[in-house]
Amino acid sequence: MEKILFIEDEAVLQKSLGGILTDKGYEVISAVDGESGLSLAKEVKPDLIILDLILPRIHGLKVLENLKSEEETKRIPVIILTNLESAGDVEKALELGATTYLVKANYDLDEVIDKINKALIQG
Amino acid sequence: MASCLFFYFIGGTYIKKPEIIALITLGIASLLFIIAFAVSRSLERLAEVNRNKTEFIKIVSHQLRAPLTNIRWSIEFLMSRRKDKLSVEKENEYFGLIKENSERLENLLSDLLIVDRLRDESFFRYKDTVNFIDIIKEVIKDYQFLSKASNIEIVTKIIDQTVNVYGNKLLLEIALEKIFKNAIIFNKSGGKTEISLTRYPRYITVAVKDEGPGIPKSDRKYIFQRFFRGPKAFHTQTQGTGLGLYIARAIILKHGGTIWYRTKEGQGTVFYFSLPTIK
Numbered sequence: 146m147e148k149i150l151f152i153e154d155e156a157v158l159q160k161s162l163g164g165i166l167t168d169k170g171y172e173v174i175s176a177v178d179g180e181s182g183l184s185l186a187k188e189v190k191p192d193l194i195i196l197d198l199i200l201p202r203i204h205g206l207k208v209l210e211n212l213k214s215e216e217e218t219k220r221i222p223v224i225i226l227t228n229l230e231s232a233g234d235v236e237k238a239l240e241l242g243a244t245t246y247l248v249k250a251n252y253d254l255d256e257v258i259d260k261i262n263k264a265l266i267q268g
Numbered sequence: 269m270a271s272c273l274f275f276y277f278i279g280g281t282y283i284k285k286p287e288i289i290a291l292i293t294l295g296i297a298s299l300l301f302i303i304a305f306a307v308s309r310s311l312e313r314l315a316e317v318n319r320n321k322t323e324f325i326k327i328v329s330h331q332l333r334a335p336l337t338n339i340r341w342s343i344e345f346l347m348s349r350r351k352d353k354l355s356v357e358k359e360n361e362y363f364g365l366i367k368e369n370s371e372r373l374e375n376l377l378s379d380l381l382i383v384d385r386l387r388d389e390s391f392f393r394y395k396d397t398v399n400f401i402d403i404i405k406e407v408i409k410d411y412q413f414l415s416k417a418s419n420i421e422i423v424t425k426i427i428d429q430t431v432n433v434y435g436n437k438l439l440l441e442i443a444l445e446k447i448f449k450n451a452i453i454f455n456k457s458g459g460k461t462e463i464s465l466t467r468y469p470r471y472i473t474v475a476v477k478d479e480g481p482g483i484p485k486s487d488r489k490y491i492f493q494r495f496f497r498g499p500k501a502f503h504t505q506t507q508g509t510g511l512g513l514y515i516a517r518a519i520i521l522k523h524g525g526t527i528w529y530r531t532k533e534g535q536g537t538v539f540y541f542s543l544p545t546i547k
Contacts, residue, residue, distance in 0.1 A: 157338040161345035
């Protein structure tokens with residue numbers, strides 16, 4: 146069973162997206178802030194990380210930077226799922242090594258799940 | 269200066285009083301310097317306004333979008349599970365989340381409306397004698413739930429039963445609410461939020477103290493600015509609008525009061541405000 150670490154402080158999104166992914170057969174591990182997200186990434190070594198940017202404690206971009214600088218986590222694909230869509234954020238996230246950058250408001254739940262499946266297939 | 273000397277020597281060659289030419293040149297140079305300084309300050313101010321506007325659009329779009337996405341995805345989730353028949357508890361949980369996010373949108377919109385109305389003098393016209401102790405009691409009552417949920421103890425240090433000020437009760441309540449709420453959400457877990465009132469012959473001072481991380485030096489001069497959210501606040505409290513302290517300050521000032529704070533990094537912050545009393 147593939148493991149997905151979902152770092153997101155919005156309980157609703159944890160439940161809706163997390164619930165559907167669980168139904169689809171993925172093991173979903175949840176983190177509600179950047180700090181716990183980072184330590185869980187090192188601990189469980191997931192197959193994919195879904196990362197919000199506006200997070201309590203450590204900002205998502207800092208989490209991404211940390212993930213990509215550590216040997217044990219740098220190869221894990223990271224999907225940024227956020228409502229920030231400034232060119233600077235997108236550029237910075239992709240530059241740091243994010244697999245893709247999704248603006249929540251522009252996608253339906255099904256479309257997000259398609260992107261997640263695609264990222265898992267591509268590794 | 270170089271141009272003055274240049275014109276002094278040129279003037280010395282052709283006219284009898286070169287110092288007059290040098291003085292005129294000095295005058296013109298000073299004037300040009302003042303104009304250049306004023307233009308550069310105006311450009312800096314414009315750049316600042318532009319930065320605030322960009323920040324405003326960024327914050328408002330995020331704050332509006334987050335609950336909207338939550339609502340939309342919750343509805344999509346409920347719709348996708350129609351065939352599977354979710355349990356009543358599960359359904360209620362999602363309806364609750366939709367309700368909570370709708371309320372969040374309402375709060376943001378009402379903050380934006382208050383900010384807009386603060387510019388309108390007539391908004392402050394409806395004033396009356398108000399017992400400020402009642403306002404404190406009401407605000408504490410309204411935030412009991414949040415303080416319990418955040419594991420914060422509320423401590424009150426108030427001796428008087430009646431302290432009358434002349435003002436708009438609703439607005440004063442909003443001002444205190446904004447300060448009090450910050451002292452809960454920016455407090456350390458298990459910390460105390462203390463509210464005290466000191467009476468002086470002509471005014472009162474209200475102090476709201478927290479045991480949170482304090483305000484970083486780099487943020488201090490901006491905290492009463494509209495839409496300012498320090499990087500620390502942005503990362504620890506993702507739901508804020510950056511309007512609370514701006515609103516509180518504007519209301520206090522419109523009531524003839526003043527607002528200030530003392531903070532120490534790692535130890536907490538005390539917000540004070542004073543209001544004139546009536547006998």
